[in-house]
Amino acid sequence: MRSLYVIKIGGTIIDDEAKLSSFLKSFASIEDKKILVHGGGKLATKLAQKMGIEQKLIDGRRITDAETLKIVTMVYAGYVNKNIVAQLQSFDCNTIGLTGVDGDIILAHKRKHSVIDYGFVGDVDAVNIPLLKNLLDQNLSLVFAPITHDQQGQLLNTNADTIAQEIAKAMSRHYEVNLIYSFEKSGVLLDVNDETSVIQELNWNEYQKLKTPPRTPLGDGGKIFAGMIPKLDNAFAALNSGVKKVIIGKAEELEKLMKGTAGTTINND
Numbered sequence: 001m002r003s004l005y006v007i008k009i010g011g012t013i014i015d016d017e018a019k020l021s022s023f024l025k026s027f028a029s030i031e032d033k034k035i036l037v038h039g040g041g042k043l044a045t046k047l048a049q050k051m052g053i054e055q056k057l058i059d060g061r062r063i064t065d066a067e068t069l070k071i072v073t074m075v076y077a078g079y080v081n082k083n084i085v086a087q088l089q090s091f092d093c094n095t096i097g098l099t100g101v102d103g104d105i106i107l108a109h110k111r112k113h114s115v116i117d118y119g120f121v122g123d124v125d126a127v128n129i130p131l132l133k134n135l136l137d138q139n140l141s142l143v144f145a146p147i148t149h150d151q152q153g154q155l156l157n158t159n160a161d162t163i164a165q166e167i168a169k170a171m172s173r174h175y176e177v178n179l180i181y182s183f184e185k186s187g188v189l190l191d192v193n194d195e196t197s198v199i200q201e202l203n204w205n206e207y208q209k210l211k212t213p214p215r216t217p218l219g220d221g222g223k224i225f226a227g228m229i230p231k232l233d234n235a236f237a238a239l240n241s242g243v244k245k246v247i248i249g250k251a252e253e254l255e256k257l258m259k260g261t262a263g264t265t266i267n268n269d
Contacts, residue, residue, distance in 0.1 A: 003032040004136070004175035005258070008164035011183030013251040014041030014080065021087060023182070026254040028093035028141075033175065035132075035142045037164040038084060044068075044075040064119040064157040072157050076145040084143050095141045100124075100148030101155065103131045106163065108148035108156050122148045122156025124163065127170035165234040172242035179243050180258070181231055182251040187264035188232065192225040198249075201265050204236055235266040 007027065013019050027036060048055050048071050056063040064072065077099045085097040100106025108122030135142060144167070146160040161181065168179040187198040190210075199210075211224045211232075224232070228248075235246040249256075249263020256262035 001174075001176050004171055004177050005030055005032055005034045005180065006037065006164050006168040006171070006177060007034065007180045007182060007254070008037045008039075008160055009182050009251055010039040010041075010160060011185070011251075012041065013182070013184055014039060015043065019252060020084075023251045023254060024084065024087045025091050028088050028091035029255075030258070033136045033141075035136075035144065035167060035171075036084070037144045037146065037160050037167065038076075038080060039146060039160040040072060040076045040080055043080065044072050047071050047075060058116060058118075061118065061121070061159065062157065063117075064121050066120065069120045069155060069157060073147055073155055076157075077147045081143060081145040088141065088143070093141050094139065095143055096135065097143045097145070099145045100158065100163065104128050104151070105131055106148045106158070106166070107151055108158055109150055110154070110156060120154070120156055122150070122158040124148065124158065124166045127166055129170050129173065132167070132171060133174055159230075161231055161234050165238045168238050168243045169241040172244070176244045177242070178258070179235070179238050179246045180254070181235070181246070181248045182254060182257065185250060186253075186262070187249045188224065188228055190223050199264050201267060202232075203267055203269050207232060207236070232266070236268070239266065239268050 009023060013023060045055055048068060053067045081097040085095045088095040098105060105128045106124060107126045108124050111118045111121045111123050144163060146158050146163050148156045148158045150156060164179060168177045171177055186195045188202055190197040190199060211229055238246055246266040247257050247263050253262040
């Protein structure tokens with residue numbers, strides 16, 4: 001079975017031209033099949049502020065009203081996506097930029113929550129595996145912006161980590177999938193302010209201990225930064241659905257992450 005790398009790039013790396021270019025050069029050099037999923041950095045927030053559109057976040061998740069949806073679609077699916085594709089082409093990496101809307105690749109539904117109205121935020125229902133495989137078979141590298149749709153004409157803003165996870169899970173039927181979450185941190189840290197406190201390997205039982213608040217039977221101090229928990233939940237869900245390996249770490253160390261010599265390797269052992 002052939003290898004496939006599904007790599008999510010996010011955090012401040014998107015906003016740093018030099019770091020992004022270095023990362024994309026490393027991504028372009030990957031000889032196996034590869035898919036890149038990106039967020040939007042701070043550009044969407046800055047544009048919204050210039051346009052006087054208030055931005056609301058709950059637990060790091062953007063509330064997407066109708067005007068914000070227009071902005072994130074323009075930024076994510078437009079400028080950021082095509083800038084990444086253009087740079088990869090300059091590194092002789094033949095690439096196609098996509099959203100979940102194109103070719104019905106990712107279908108989603110508007111998130112339903114008993115208390116919070118997230119607006120036009122989508123949760124993934126299905127991934128078009130045959131089309132993705134066909135594109136990869138054309139020796140194309142794929143770059144996804146986190147915009148999906150509901151097949152009823154409605155665009156939806158969807159978490160990029162989740163899109164990477166869902167693509168990785170779906171494609172594990174045909175490939176040995178390595179899922180990499182790359183951003184500005186060196187990995188999963190015991191101390192969010194100490195880049196040397198990387199947890200090199202993390203299994204489910206240890207994760208439960210580290211994320212559980214102190215003064216509970218399993219508690220070990222609530223040491224994992226709250227913002228990392230959704231990413232780790234996605235990582236374990238991917239492993240439980242056939243993904244071979246999940247690694248979290250610094251985007252500038254992509255080659256080391258692939259070799260397992262940097263970042264945090266998530267496993268089910």
